[in-house]
Amino acid sequence: MSIDVMLPYYGDVEHFKKAVESVLVQSYTDFRLIVVDDGFPDPEPARYMGELTAADSRVTYEQNEVNLGANGNYRKCLGMVEAQTVVVMGADDIMLPNYLQAVHDGFAAQPDAAVFECGVAVIDENGAGAHSLADVVKAWQSPVSGADGRKVLGGEELMVSLMRGNWTYFPSLAWNAEWIKRIGFREGLDVVQDLALLVDTVSAGGTIVIDPALAFLYRRHSASDSSVRALDGRRFAEESRFFAGEAKAFSERGWNKAARAARGHVTSRLNAATLLPTALKAGKLREGGPTLLRHIFR
Structure with missing residues:
Protein backbone atom coordinates (compact mmCIF):
# COMPACT_ATOMS: atom_id res chain seq x y z
CA MET A 1 0.00 0.00 0.00
CA SER A 222 1.92 30.21 20.98
CA ALA A 223 2.87 31.43 17.50
CA SER A 224 0.52 29.03 15.69
CA ASP A 225 -2.16 30.45 13.43
CA SER A 226 -4.95 29.03 15.58
CA SER A 227 -3.43 30.53 18.75
CA VAL A 228 -3.24 34.01 17.24
CA ARG A 229 -6.78 33.75 15.92
CA ALA A 230 -7.98 32.54 19.32
CA LEU A 231 -6.64 35.57 21.19
CA ASP A 232 -8.25 38.15 18.95
CA GLY A 233 -11.55 36.22 18.81
CA ARG A 234 -11.50 35.19 15.13
CA ARG A 235 -11.19 31.49 15.99
CA PHE A 236 -14.29 31.45 18.16
CA ALA A 237 -16.37 33.55 15.78
CA GLU A 238 -15.72 30.86 13.17
CA GLU A 239 -16.39 28.05 15.67
CA SER A 240 -19.70 29.61 16.76
CA ARG A 241 -20.96 29.73 13.18
CA PHE A 242 -19.75 26.20 12.55
CA PHE A 243 -21.40 24.58 15.58
CA ALA A 244 -24.68 26.41 14.99
CA GLY A 245 -24.81 25.14 11.42
CA GLU A 246 -23.96 21.57 12.44
CA ALA A 247 -26.58 21.55 15.21
CA LYS A 248 -29.22 22.47 12.63
CA ALA A 249 -28.00 19.79 10.20
CA PHE A 250 -27.97 17.08 12.87
CA SER A 251 -31.48 17.98 14.02
CA GLU A 252 -32.78 17.71 10.47
CA ARG A 253 -31.13 14.29 10.21
CA GLY A 254 -32.62 13.08 13.48
CA TRP A 255 -29.27 12.92 15.29
CA ASN A 256 -30.64 14.70 18.34
CA LYS A 257 -27.80 13.77 20.71
CA ALA A 258 -25.26 15.11 18.24
CA ALA A 259 -27.34 18.27 17.79
CA ARG A 260 -27.38 18.89 21.56
CA ALA A 261 -23.62 18.30 21.74
CA ALA A 262 -23.05 20.76 18.87
CA ARG A 263 -25.24 23.42 20.51
CA GLY A 264 -23.34 22.96 23.76
CA HIS A 265 -19.81 22.68 22.24
CA VAL A 266 -18.65 22.59 25.86
CA THR A 267 -14.93 22.15 25.30
CA SER A 268 -14.78 24.98 22.77
CA ARG A 269 -16.49 27.32 25.23
CA LEU A 270 -14.20 26.28 28.08
CA ASN A 271 -11.21 26.92 25.83
CA ALA A 272 -12.46 30.46 25.20
CA ALA A 273 -12.84 31.01 28.94
CA THR A 274 -9.26 29.94 29.66
CA LEU A 275 -7.97 32.44 27.09
CA LEU A 276 -9.50 35.55 28.69
CA PRO A 277 -6.52 36.12 31.07
CA THR A 278 -4.09 35.46 28.20
CA ALA A 279 -5.91 37.97 25.96
CA LEU A 280 -5.75 40.55 28.76
CA LYS A 281 -2.01 40.00 29.24
CA ALA A 282 -1.37 40.21 25.47
CA GLY A 283 -3.37 43.43 25.10
CA LYS A 284 -6.00 41.68 22.96
CA LEU A 285 -8.94 41.89 25.36
CA ARG A 286 -10.50 45.00 23.82
CA GLU A 287 -10.21 43.46 20.35
CA GLY A 288 -11.13 39.85 21.11
CA GLY A 289 -12.87 39.98 24.48
CA PRO A 290 -16.42 40.57 23.22
CA THR A 291 -16.19 37.62 20.82
CA LEU A 292 -14.73 35.38 23.52
CA LEU A 293 -17.50 36.32 25.95
CA ARG A 294 -20.25 35.74 23.39
CA HIS A 295 -18.79 32.33 22.61
CA ILE A 296 -18.62 31.39 26.30
CA PHE A 297 -22.12 32.42 27.34
CA ARG A 298 -24.29 31.90 24.26
Missing part, protein backbone atom coordinates in the same frame (compact mmCIF):
# COMPACT_ATOMS: atom_id res chain seq x y z
CA SER A 2 1.55 3.29 -1.09
CA ILE A 3 1.10 6.41 1.05
CA ASP A 4 1.23 10.06 -0.02
CA VAL A 5 2.51 12.38 2.69
CA MET A 6 1.33 15.88 1.79
CA LEU A 7 3.12 18.67 3.64
CA PRO A 8 1.59 22.13 3.08
CA TYR A 9 4.27 24.51 4.35
CA TYR A 10 4.40 28.05 5.71
CA GLY A 11 6.27 28.83 8.91
CA ASP A 12 9.35 28.11 10.99
CA VAL A 13 12.16 26.77 8.80
CA GLU A 14 13.89 24.64 11.44
CA HIS A 15 10.64 23.03 12.54
CA PHE A 16 9.88 22.36 8.89
CA LYS A 17 13.22 20.59 8.39
CA LYS A 18 12.58 18.39 11.42
CA ALA A 19 9.14 17.48 10.05
CA VAL A 20 10.62 16.51 6.68
CA GLU A 21 13.43 14.51 8.26
CA SER A 22 10.94 12.58 10.39
CA VAL A 23 9.20 11.40 7.22
CA LEU A 24 12.42 10.31 5.54
CA VAL A 25 13.44 8.00 8.42
CA GLN A 26 10.19 6.01 8.46
CA SER A 27 10.53 2.24 8.79
CA TYR A 28 7.78 1.90 6.15
CA THR A 29 9.32 3.11 2.90
CA ASP A 30 6.56 2.91 0.27
CA PHE A 31 5.62 6.59 0.34
CA ARG A 32 5.91 9.88 -1.51
CA LEU A 33 6.61 13.15 0.31
CA ILE A 34 5.10 16.17 -1.45
CA VAL A 35 5.93 19.58 0.03
CA VAL A 36 3.81 22.51 -1.17
CA ASP A 37 5.42 25.76 -0.05
CA ASP A 38 2.79 28.50 0.15
CA GLY A 39 5.20 31.23 -0.87
CA PHE A 40 7.17 31.47 2.39
CA PRO A 41 9.50 34.52 2.05
CA ASP A 42 12.79 32.73 2.77
CA PRO A 43 15.05 31.00 0.22
CA GLU A 44 16.22 28.34 2.67
CA PRO A 45 13.27 25.90 2.28
CA ALA A 46 13.70 25.87 -1.51
CA ARG A 47 17.47 25.32 -1.19
CA TYR A 48 16.99 22.56 1.37
CA MET A 49 14.28 20.80 -0.62
CA GLY A 50 16.32 21.12 -3.83
CA GLU A 51 19.03 18.98 -2.27
CA LEU A 52 16.53 16.39 -1.05
CA THR A 53 14.65 16.07 -4.33
CA ALA A 54 17.94 15.52 -6.15
CA ALA A 55 18.90 12.75 -3.72
CA ASP A 56 15.55 10.98 -3.19
CA SER A 57 13.06 10.29 -5.98
CA ARG A 58 10.26 9.91 -3.44
CA VAL A 59 10.46 13.62 -2.56
CA THR A 60 8.71 16.42 -4.51
CA TYR A 61 8.80 20.17 -3.81
CA GLU A 62 6.58 22.88 -5.28
CA GLN A 63 6.37 26.55 -4.36
CA ASN A 64 3.16 28.50 -4.92
CA GLU A 65 3.56 31.72 -6.94
CA VAL A 66 0.99 33.42 -4.72
CA ASN A 67 0.01 32.70 -1.14
CA LEU A 68 -3.16 30.59 -1.10
CA GLY A 69 -3.68 30.58 2.66
CA ALA A 70 -4.07 27.45 4.77
CA ASN A 71 -7.39 26.34 3.33
CA GLY A 72 -6.40 26.96 -0.29
CA ASN A 73 -3.06 25.20 0.09
CA TYR A 74 -4.68 22.19 1.77
CA ARG A 75 -7.14 21.88 -1.10
CA LYS A 76 -4.30 22.17 -3.62
CA CYS A 77 -2.49 19.33 -1.84
CA LEU A 78 -5.51 17.05 -2.14
CA GLY A 79 -5.54 17.64 -5.88
CA MET A 80 -2.01 16.20 -6.08
CA VAL A 81 -2.76 12.93 -4.27
CA GLU A 82 -2.19 9.71 -6.25
CA ALA A 83 -1.81 6.99 -3.59
CA GLN A 84 -4.70 5.15 -1.94
CA THR A 85 -3.73 6.52 1.48
CA VAL A 86 -2.81 10.11 2.34
CA VAL A 87 -1.53 12.05 5.33
CA VAL A 88 -1.81 15.86 5.43
CA MET A 89 1.00 16.58 7.85
CA GLY A 90 1.71 19.76 9.80
CA ALA A 91 4.92 21.55 8.84
CA ASP A 92 6.11 21.62 12.46
CA ASP A 93 5.06 18.17 13.64
CA ILE A 94 7.08 14.96 13.96
CA MET A 95 6.34 11.44 12.74
CA LEU A 96 7.89 8.81 14.97
CA PRO A 97 9.67 6.12 12.89
CA ASN A 98 6.76 3.67 13.33
CA TYR A 99 4.03 6.04 12.13
CA LEU A 100 3.61 5.03 8.48
CA GLN A 101 3.87 1.35 9.43
CA ALA A 102 1.04 1.90 11.93
CA VAL A 103 -0.99 3.59 9.18
CA HIS A 104 -0.41 0.67 6.82
CA ASP A 105 -1.32 -1.91 9.47
CA GLY A 106 -4.42 -0.01 10.57
CA PHE A 107 -5.90 0.18 7.09
CA ALA A 108 -4.85 -3.40 6.34
CA ALA A 109 -6.89 -4.50 9.37
CA GLN A 110 -9.85 -2.21 8.51
CA PRO A 111 -9.71 -1.59 4.73
CA ASP A 112 -13.17 0.02 4.67
CA ALA A 113 -12.26 2.70 7.23
CA ALA A 114 -12.10 6.31 6.07
CA VAL A 115 -9.64 7.60 8.68
CA PHE A 116 -6.82 6.28 10.88
CA GLU A 117 -5.74 7.79 14.20
CA CYS A 118 -2.77 6.73 16.33
CA GLY A 119 -1.50 7.60 19.77
CA VAL A 120 -0.20 11.19 19.89
CA ALA A 121 2.09 13.03 22.31
CA VAL A 122 2.27 16.84 22.42
CA ILE A 123 5.50 18.84 22.33
CA ASP A 124 6.23 22.56 22.59
CA GLU A 125 8.27 24.79 20.27
CA ASN A 126 11.47 23.48 21.85
CA GLY A 127 10.56 19.80 21.50
CA ALA A 128 9.82 19.27 25.19
CA GLY A 129 6.65 17.56 26.36
CA ALA A 130 3.72 19.96 26.63
CA HIS A 131 0.71 19.62 28.91
CA SER A 132 -1.73 22.44 28.15
CA LEU A 133 -5.27 22.40 29.46
CA ALA A 134 -6.53 21.82 25.92
CA ASP A 135 -4.44 18.66 25.63
CA VAL A 136 -5.49 17.40 29.06
CA VAL A 137 -9.12 17.74 27.98
CA LYS A 138 -8.40 16.04 24.66
CA ALA A 139 -6.77 13.12 26.46
CA TRP A 140 -9.71 12.86 28.85
CA GLN A 141 -12.24 12.78 26.01
CA SER A 142 -10.27 10.73 23.52
CA PRO A 143 -11.21 7.11 22.86
CA VAL A 144 -7.55 6.63 21.90
CA SER A 145 -6.38 7.11 25.48
CA GLY A 146 -6.37 3.87 27.41
CA ALA A 147 -7.68 1.88 24.46
CA ASP A 148 -6.77 -1.79 24.43
CA GLY A 149 -5.77 -2.48 20.84
CA ARG A 150 -7.44 -1.19 17.69
CA LYS A 151 -11.08 -0.10 17.68
CA VAL A 152 -13.45 1.32 15.06
CA LEU A 153 -15.88 4.20 15.66
CA GLY A 154 -18.57 5.74 13.49
CA GLY A 155 -22.11 7.10 13.31
CA GLU A 156 -23.83 9.37 15.81
CA GLU A 157 -21.80 8.04 18.74
CA LEU A 158 -18.61 9.27 17.11
CA MET A 159 -20.24 12.56 16.11
CA VAL A 160 -21.35 13.26 19.68
CA SER A 161 -17.81 12.82 20.95
CA LEU A 162 -16.41 15.14 18.26
CA MET A 163 -18.99 17.83 19.03
CA ARG A 164 -18.24 17.71 22.74
CA GLY A 165 -14.57 18.22 21.95
CA ASN A 166 -12.39 17.48 18.96
CA TRP A 167 -10.01 14.93 20.48
CA THR A 168 -8.16 14.25 17.22
CA TYR A 169 -4.91 15.84 16.12
CA PHE A 170 -5.47 16.49 12.43
CA PRO A 171 -1.84 16.25 11.22
CA SER A 172 -1.62 12.78 12.77
CA LEU A 173 -4.64 11.47 10.84
CA ALA A 174 -4.24 9.26 7.78
CA TRP A 175 -7.03 9.09 5.24
CA ASN A 176 -8.41 6.71 2.68
CA ALA A 177 -7.67 8.92 -0.32
CA GLU A 178 -10.99 8.15 -1.98
CA TRP A 179 -12.82 9.53 1.06
CA ILE A 180 -10.81 12.70 1.62
CA LYS A 181 -10.73 13.61 -2.08
CA ARG A 182 -14.46 13.07 -2.43
CA ILE A 183 -15.38 15.00 0.73
CA GLY A 184 -12.68 17.70 0.57
CA PHE A 185 -12.10 20.77 2.71
CA ARG A 186 -14.95 23.24 2.97
CA GLU A 187 -14.15 26.64 1.54
CA GLY A 188 -14.13 29.66 3.85
CA LEU A 189 -12.83 27.88 6.95
CA ASP A 190 -9.38 28.57 8.40
CA VAL A 191 -9.55 27.13 11.93
CA VAL A 192 -12.17 24.36 12.04
CA GLN A 193 -11.55 23.04 8.54
CA ASP A 194 -10.11 19.84 10.05
CA LEU A 195 -13.14 19.21 12.25
CA ALA A 196 -15.48 20.06 9.37
CA LEU A 197 -13.77 17.43 7.21
CA LEU A 198 -14.23 14.82 9.93
CA VAL A 199 -17.87 15.81 10.42
CA ASP A 200 -18.59 15.57 6.70
CA THR A 201 -16.84 12.19 6.51
CA VAL A 202 -18.73 10.70 9.46
CA SER A 203 -22.02 12.16 8.17
CA ALA A 204 -21.39 10.33 4.88
CA GLY A 205 -20.90 7.01 6.71
CA GLY A 206 -17.13 7.02 7.17
CA THR A 207 -15.49 5.35 10.17
CA ILE A 208 -12.28 5.93 12.12
CA VAL A 209 -9.93 3.10 13.03
CA ILE A 210 -7.93 3.89 16.17
CA ASP A 211 -4.59 2.40 17.22
CA PRO A 212 -3.51 3.70 20.66
CA ALA A 213 0.20 2.97 20.10
CA LEU A 214 2.24 6.19 20.22
CA ALA A 215 3.43 7.12 16.72
CA PHE A 216 3.21 10.91 16.29
CA LEU A 217 4.37 14.12 18.01
CA TYR A 218 2.10 17.15 17.63
CA ARG A 219 3.71 20.54 18.18
CA ARG A 220 1.72 23.16 20.07
CA HIS A 221 3.15 26.67 20.44
